[in-house]
Amino acid sequence: DTAVSQTPKYLVTQMGNDKSIKCEQNLGHDTMYWYKQDSKKFLKIMFSYNNKELIINETVPNRFSPKSPDKAHLNLHINSLELGDSAVYFCASSTRGFYEQYFGPGTRLTVT
């Protein structure tokens, strides 16, 4: 009974392509996040949504566009993929006002 799930787990694609990563949580949380873990293993926030509203948008290229159809889902669409986008992307969720965030298993994106 997975709490935060992501699909796909692995994604290999060529430069210039457009791809999406999906995230779903069944914890009843109202806030969801996307994090990027780069090659140096540094985990950094990209976006956060609360009840489908964008509340955090860090300095991320506008090729990255998050979409939240409802508070249980947060998808990440990436246009014109570049080599530097290769990383592991983690989705997380929490209840607003509580610091603890719960993470999905990650999606390893490889751009060739």
Added chain:
Amino acid sequence: DQQVKQNSPSLSVQEGRISILNCDYTNSMFDYFLWYKKYPAEGPTFLISISSIKDKNEDGRFTVFLNKSAKHLSLHIVPSQPGDSAVYFCAASDFGNEKLTFGTGTRLTIIP
């Protein structure tokens, strides 16, 4: 500008002994601190947290200590078990910021 630092990339400890993982931060606005544990190919899992109004929090074998004047926190695991072998991330947040700022992690290896 890394606001949360874990200066030891790795640590090896004998089974049954105490493991001590350290974390330093620079942002005096941080008021809540968390430790996450991560196994390979999985997402980070919340372990234990501490508010800045406390200096110690315990949960079973895990204890987190916070020294605000030194901007330093540590995670103690006693006794260490083989299943504790993982990467441990320290994270921090300030109230209302909605995001976690992570350290780069410490790989803990428990030697049987």
